[in-house]
Amino acid sequence: MPVSLPATDSPFYPFPSPAKLNLFLHIVGRRTDGYHELETVFQFLTLADNIAIKPTTTSTITLLTPIDGVPNDDNLIVKAAKLLQAETQSPYGAEIKINKLLPMGGGLGGGSSNAATVLLALNVLWQCKLSYQQLAELGLQLGADVPIFIHGFAAFAQGIGEKLSPVYPDESIYLITKPQCSISTQQVFTAKALTRNTRKLDNNAFDDKTYINGYHNDCQNLVINHYPEVAKLLAWLIEYAPSRMTGTGACIFSRFDSEEEAKRVQKLLPNTMTSFVTKGINTSPLHSVLQQLESEICT
Numbered sequence: 001m002p003v004s005l006p007a008t009d010s011p012f013y014p015f016p017s018p019a020k021l022n023l024f025l026h027i028v029g030r031r032t033d034g035y036h037e038l039e040t041v042f043q044f045l046t047l048a049d050n051i052a053i054k055p056t057t058t059s060t061i062t063l064l065t066p067i068d069g070v071p072n073d074d075n076l077i078v079k080a081a082k083l084l085q086a087e088t089q090s091p092y093g094a095e096i097k098i099n100k101l102l103p104m105g106g107g108l109g110g111g112s113s114n115a116a117t118v119l120l121a122l123n124v125l126w127q128c129k130l131s132y133q134q135l136a137e138l139g140l141q142l143g144a145d146v147p148i149f150i151h152g153f154a155a156f157a158q159g160i161g162e163k164l165s166p167v168y169p170d171e172s173i174y175l176i177t178k179p180q181c182s183i184s185t186q187q188v189f190t191a192k193a194l195t196r197n198t199r200k201l202d203n204n205a206f207d208d209k210t211y212i213n214g215y216h217n218d219c220q221n222l223v224i225n226h227y228p229e230v231a232k233l234l235a236w237l238i239e240y241a242p243s244r245m246t247g248t249g250a251c252i253f254s255r256f257d258s259e260e261e262a263k264r265v266q267k268l269l270p271n272t273m274t275s276f277v278t279k280g281i282n283t284s285p286l287h288s289v290l291q292q293l294e295s296e297i298c299t
């Protein structure tokens with residue numbers, strides 16, 4: 001049955017907030033504002049946080065499930081909701097809950113993904129009617145990875161990650177491992193020893209759809225040199241499968257041909273290590289949920 005929104009008795013609507021991988025990450029320059037120009041391929045994972053949102057008829061934004069170590073006012077979920085409210089002058093508010101599964105500071109883009117999910121979901125629930133392009137531009141203020149999650153297709157990205165062309169990597173099985181260290185994106189990007197002059201790729205006709213051979217992550221050597229636990233884990237994983245760091249680390253993804261094989265290697269890891277067996281996907285799972293919701297809402 002069609003529903004009208006927002007209403008005083010709206011339910012909580014569930015939305016996935018997926019992780020991303022940088023299948024490779026080349027740093028090809030630095031802008032005058034200090035931001036780095038990248039060439040990267042983004043792919044989504046079935047691994048996701050779950051966000052539930054109840055639109056309200058009053059303007060308060062409430063995060064009912066605070067994340068350890070992140071004050072609510074600094075949480076990208078709250079920031080995204082307030083940004084959309086300010087941009088659209090929406091009179092509405094929201095109660096938001098998150099079931100956080102993605103490790104923070106791991107290079108899986110969880111914070112940016114949460115921000116994008118909130119922007120896209122509230123754009124529908126508050127009936128703001130901003131385009132994906134407008135939402136991506138708005139979201140870029142919150143994080144360089146927000147636009148890819150707004151657009152929701154696997155992409156070759158340039159600029160600081162906002163110039164996107166669709167690509168179709170193999171939707172492989174990955175074992176994701178998180179060494180017991182958290183790495184600050186800002187610290188990696190300000191390191192003197194970071195390689196910043198990788199040659200731009202000549203064209204977008206990629207041969208290797210795994211994006212492993214012939215590509216690399218420019219942050220990886222720097223991180224390995226500073227974090228022995230990352231170096232050790234990567235050296236171990238490489239014996240079993242092609243493996244690489246995502247983003248600025250510290251998570252490592254290892255590509256397998258089957259879930260069974262990935263799970264077999266996962267069982268060999270120490271019990272204390274956070275790890276996931278998951279699948280690469282070329283379309284964000286959020287977008288089909290949004291389409292379904294849009295078809296149910298009266299405008």
Ligand SMILES: C[C@](O)(CO)[C@H](O)COP(=O)(O)OP(=O)(O)OC[C@H]1O[C@@H](n2ccc(N)nc2=O)[C@H](O)[C@@H]1O
Pocket residue numbers: 022025034035036037038040107109112142143144145146159160161185186189247248
């Ligand atoms: C490493 C990637 O995850 C690759 O997808 C992203 O480029 C990082 O995206 P993010 O975590 O959303 O990063 P932001 O929150 O925008 O930026 C964190 C800090 O990293 C630095 N930064 C970030 C992105 C970029 N292209 N160049 C940079 O120099 C900036 O100093 C910034 O202050």
Ligand SMILES: Nc1ncnc2c1ncn2[C@@H]1O[C@H](COP(=O)(O)OP(=O)(O)OP(=O)(O)O)[C@@H](O)[C@H]1O
Pocket residue numbers: 067069070074075076077103104105106107108109110111112114115143145185247248249
């Ligand atoms: N909703 C949120 N989820 C996760 N982190 C958040 C959130 N809101 C704010 N943050 C802050 O953002 C920091 C980076 O978290 P995030 O999980 O996005 O890292 P990341 O996966 O390394 O990101 P990237 O790959 O974009 O560099 C956290 O340490 C935290 O302080």
